[in-house]
Amino acid sequence: MTQWTLFGMEETKPQLIKITFDGIEVEVAPGTTIMEAARKIAEADESQAALVPPAMCYYKPLPTSGGKCRACLVKVAQGSAKDPRPMPKLIPSCITQVQEGMVVENITNQGVLDTRKSIVEFLLINHPLDCPICDQAGECHLQDFAFEHGSAKTRYEEDRRTFDKIDIGPHIQLHMTRCILCYRCVYTADQITDKRVHGVMNRGDASEISTYIEKAIDNDFSGNVIDVCPVGALTDKTYRFKNRVWFTKPEDAHRDCDKCCGKTTLWYRGDEVIRVTARKNTWGEVNDFICNTCRFEKKKTTDWVLEGPTKVKRSSVISANKYRADLIKKPDFALKLAATQFKPIDDTRDYVTDQETIRHQSIEDNDKANHRSLAAKNN
Amino acid sequence: MAKKILTEYINVPGIETFDAYRKQGGYTAAEKALKTMTPDEVVEEAKKSGVRGRGGAGFPMGMKWGFLAKPEGVPRYLVCNADESEPGTFKDHYLMKSIPHLLIEGMIIGSYALGAKKSFIYVRGELMYVIHILEKAIAEATAQGFLGKNILGTGYDLELVVQPGGGAYICGEETALLESLEGKRGNPRNKPPFPAVKGLYQSPTVVNNVESIANMPWIINNGSDAYAAIGIGRSTGTKLISASGHIQKPGVYEIELGVSVEEFLNSDEYCGGVRKGHHLKALVAGGSSVPILPANLIMKTANGEDRLMSYESLSDGGFATGTMLGSGGFIVFDETACIVRNTWNFARFYHHESCGQCSPCREGTGWMEKVLHRIEHGHGSMHDVDLLVDISKKIEGNTICPLGDAAAWPVASAIRHFRDEFIWHITNPYEASQPGAVYQGEMALV
Numbered sequence: 119m120t121q122w123t124l125f126g127m128e129e130t131k132p133q134l135i136k137i138t139f140d141g142i143e144v145e146v147a148p149g150t151t152i153m154e155a156a157r158k159i160a161e162a163d164e165s166q167a168a169l170v171p172p173a174m175c176y177y178k179p180l181p182t183s184g185g186k187c188r189a190c191l192v193k194v195a196q197g198s199a200k201d202p203r204p205m206p207k208l209i210p211s212c213i214t215q216v217q218e219g220m221v222v223e224n225i226t227n228q229g230v231l232d233t234r235k236s237i238v239e240f241l242l243i244n245h246p247l248d249c250p251i252c253d254q255a256g257e258c259h260l261q262d263f264a265f266e267h268g269s270a271k272t273r274y275e276e277d278r279r280t281f282d283k284i285d286i287g288p289h290i291q292l293h294m295t296r297c298i299l300c301y302r303c304v305y306t307a308d309q310i311t312d313k314r315v316h317g318v319m320n321r322g323d324a325s326e327i328s329t330y331i332e333k334a335i336d337n338d339f340s341g342n343v344i345d346v347c348p349v350g351a352l353t354d355k356t357y358r359f360k361n362r363v364w365f366t367k368p369e370d371a372h373r374d375c376d377k378c379c380g381k382t383t384l385w386y387r388g389d390e391v392i393r394v395t396a397r398k399n400t401w402g403e404v405n406d407f408i409c410n411t412c413r414f415e416k417k418k419t420t421d422w423v424l425e426g427p428t429k430v431k432r433s434s435v436i437s438a439n440k441y442r443a444d445l446i447k448k449p450d451f452a453l454k455l456a457a458t459q460f461k462p463i464d465d466t467r468d469y470v471t472d473q474e475t476i477r478h479q480s481i482e483d484n485d486k487a488n489h490r491s492l493a494a495k496n497n
Numbered sequence: 498m499a500k501k502i503l504t505e506y507i508n509v510p511g512i513e514t515f516d517a518y519r520k521q522g523g524y525t526a527a528e529k530a531l532k533t534m535t536p537d538e539v540v541e542e543a544k545k546s547g548v549r550g551r552g553g554a555g556f557p558m559g560m561k562w563g564f565l566a567k568p569e570g571v572p573r574y575l576v577c578n579a580d581e582s583e584p585g586t587f588k589d590h591y592l593m594k595s596i597p598h599l600l601i602e603g604m605i606i607g608s609y610a611l612g613a614k615k616s617f618i619y620v621r622g623e624l625m626y627v628i629h630i631l632e633k634a635i636a637e638a639t640a641q642g643f644l645g646k647n648i649l650g651t652g653y654d655l656e657l658v659v660q661p662g663g664g665a666y667i668c669g670e671e672t673a674l675l676e677s678l679e680g681k682r683g684n685p686r687n688k689p690p691f692p693a694v695k696g697l698y699q700s701p702t703v704v705n706n707v708e709s710i711a712n713m714p715w716i717i718n719n720g721s722d723a724y725a726a727i728g729i730g731r732s733t734g735t736k737l738i739s740a741s742g743h744i745q746k747p748g749v750y751e752i753e754l755g756v757s758v759e760e761f762l763n764s765d766e767y768c769g770g771v772r773k774g775h776h777l778k779a780l781v782a783g784g785s786s787v788p789i790l791p792a793n794l795i796m797k798t799a800n801g802e803d804r805l806m807s808y809e810s811l812s813d814g815g816f817a818t819g820t821m822l823g824s825g826g827f828i829v830f831d832e833t834a835c836i837v838r839n840t841w842n843f844a845r846f847y848h849h850e851s852c853g854q855c856s857p858c859r860e861g862t863g864w865m866e867k868v869l870h871r872i873e874h875g876h877g878s879m880h881d882v883d884l885l886v887d888i889s890k891k892i893e894g895n896t897i898c899p900l901g902d903a904a905a906w907p908v909a910s911a912i913r914h915f916r917d918e919f920i921w922h923i924t925n926p927y928e929a930s931q932p933g934a935v936y937q938g939e940m941a942l943v
């Protein structure tokens with residue numbers, strides 16, 4: 119177990135802080151965020167995975183990330199033992215540090231779940247629902263987030279914003295239309311280069327990830343932006359449209375690399391390596407960044423020393439049970455959650471025309487049918 | 498005549514020059530503070546005066562100064578927020594271009610109180626000519642020994658820097674302002690840490706509005722008790738109000754806090770009443786961000802008391818029947834104004850100005866604008882009204898900075914008080930989308 123030392127050498131064992139998260143007590147080091155405390159609970163007991171707040175922007179390996187998407191908002195019912203007042207607003211768990219005696223409510227608080235549902239709705243407003251042709255489907259955090267917390271129909275009737283696809287160098291494609299502006303790739307660029315040529319331009323929903331202007335991120339580690347991107351906005355051109363991720367077989371492998379750790383996951387279709395990625399942990403975060411040579415150029419089994427099938431630690435809603443089931447850490451919990459959260463739709467709005475009533479009726483019937491089949495599948 | 502603190506000398510010819518300002522007693526407060534008072538005594542005076550921030554939130558200025566962290570060996574900064582971009586608010590602009598030395602003197606006093614050796618005035622980028630006026634005034638004050646090294650022989654050094662803003666409303670939010678001042682994209686920061694602990698360049702920083710700071714010379718000269726005696730209750734002193742819209746005399750007025758809305762709107766000393774032959778329909782009392790109120794509720798509170806121009810009275814009744822003093826942008830609508838169109842216009846502004854960092858504000862502001870656009874142009878449906886209320890609720894309180902709230906409140910309040918007008922637009926789409934069409938149904942005009 120690792121202990122942090124915050125106050126210099128003399129303090130070898132810092133005082134741990136005790137908080138209550140969704141009724142579960144956990145002790146963590148000072149300076150830990152609420153999110154990390156929740157992850158600690160889930161790491162100790164896998165059956166508690168559902169209580170970890172979803173993170174669409176926070177990414178532990180990228181310092182200063184987080185606080186933007188608001189997916190992880192939680193209720194602090196008691197600020198600390200010293201100051202037991204509740205916090206007036208919901209607060210982002212990914213960047214808020216714990217205090218002794220803090221009481222946090224996540225999935226035990228209906229207000230939090232309602233807000234989360236609206237965050238899904240906001241994120242999907244300008245996100246194309248093109249999962250059937252998106253390379254990220256099956257390992258997309260937004261897809262999971264929408265399954266777990268979203269609603270089955272949209273209230274958004276206006277046009278969505280669209281952008282043209284842009285190539286960032288020979289291997290990476292930016293499809294801005296899918297971007298949820300989590301800023302992870304920007305922070306990655308900050309980390310891999312002193313002279314970032316990659317940032318955000320414009321404002322509001324017209325914001326755009328840019329590489330001043332379409333200039334390649336000319337860097338040996340640029341490929342990592344693909345791994346950090348929670349959606350299919352940054353994709354690997356050498357892998358485009360090659361396969362659905364759940365039909366591929368991941369294998370851990372390594373090689374001697376003079377640039378990076380050389381520890382990767384190879385994704386096989388039959389005998390063919392169709393993609394190389396960094397290895398990821400339970401939270402979908404990369405363990406170590408890998409270099410572009412390993413990622414884009416070493417696509418033969420003979421380039422690698424194989425270690426065996428990858429233990430898939432974070433399986434998404436649609437790829438769950440598609441990999442080797444015994445190696446999957448978190449089987450379809452999302453699907454179960456989606457089914458348990460089914461509520462018959464209680465809609466008492468007045469519709470203007472009969473036609474509209476009929477349309478809504480049919481949407482609702484569909485929803486109910488879908489939910490029933492989901493629930494049946496999970497029982 | 499009401500007491501004038503900020504604008505007493507504003508019409509003196511040449512007051513933008515050092516000599517004219519000095520002749521009217523200018524810079525005596527700076528001299529008094531630096532030569533006869535300790536920094537803590539100045540902070541104490543600010544506290545006792547009860548002066549509250551004039552940038553919108555109304556947080557007591559002295560208290561904010563008292564919160565500034567003072568770790569050893571770390572510089573501290575005072576930053577003046579002159580980004581003024583709130584629709585309906587144009588008082589700081591007027592003050593700075595007319596009497597720049599008042600702000601500079603305030604900055605000297607404030608910086609001394611906080612122990613800042615370098616202070617900044619962050620001016621809205623569009624106001625380049627004001628920036629030139631301020632720079633000229635700073636050069637004069639420096640030449641006269643009020644800025645620079647060893648001011649007035651007291652050993653106190655202060656450098657004052659004017660920074661043109663990034664040209665975005667969001668840069669007026671204090672942490673976005675600090676980011677922008679550091680040369681970065683003007684994105685608000687997550688709080689905590691607050692600027693009082695980690696502000697500009699990660700050092701303790703106070704951000705104050707132009708008008709807040711400009712009160713300091715008067716407070717030092719006349720004492721905090723004299724200042725606290727002006728105004729009403731916890732709304733002490735005077736306030737600059739930017740009056741615009743359907744009134745006889747639009748402009749910037751200095752009022753004693755506590756005059757009634759009725760007097761401010763109708764007396765010849767101020768707005769001179771709603772334009773001839775028309776009646777008051779609605780009023781936004783504190784800049785576009787605060788809830789809009791219908792005529793009856795802005796004149797009298799829900800309890801039937803006279804509504805006063807003060808922080809407390811305007812917010813009486815909460816958001817159900819009240820509003821806020823905000824930054825003092827007083828926008829008047831007569832019966833020819835279409836509330837739906839106006840709400841759409843405000844929504845368009847917030848959509849355009851959202852920085853785009855956090856999802857509720859980035860997506861929600863655009864969504865609200867589009868729905869309002871639809872209703873205004875005759876394509877709305879009945880459930881759009883509740884949809885708008887729901888979106889505004891989902892934005893409010895869930896964003897990184899208060900821009901989300903500022904975008905949500907005008908929409909929520911317009912529907913709260915003018916729902917019939919929205920419904921009229923939806924049920925009479927053709928009529929309502931004609932140019933100049935206005936709801937003629939029942940409403941309380943004053």
Ligand SMILES: Cc1cc2nc3c(=O)[nH]c(=O)nc-3n(C[C@H](O)[C@H](O)[C@H](O)COP(=O)(O)O)c2cc1C
Nearest residue numbers: 550551552578580581582669670671705706709899
């Ligand atoms: C979106 C947004 C825009 C703002 N714009 C301004 C502004 O233009 N001028 C200003 O003084 N304060 C503005 N504020 C308020 C500042 O964040 C801050 O509260 C203020 O400058 C503090 O000064 P005060 O205490 O003297 O009012 C804005 C706040 C927000 C959320």
Ligand code: SF4
Nearest residue numbers: 297298300301303347
């Ligand atoms: S491109 Fe991907 S990683 Fe970058 S901001 Fe958009 S969603 Fe995030």
Ligand code: FES
Nearest residue numbers: 185187188190212
């Ligand atoms: S994960 Fe916390 S705000 Fe995005």
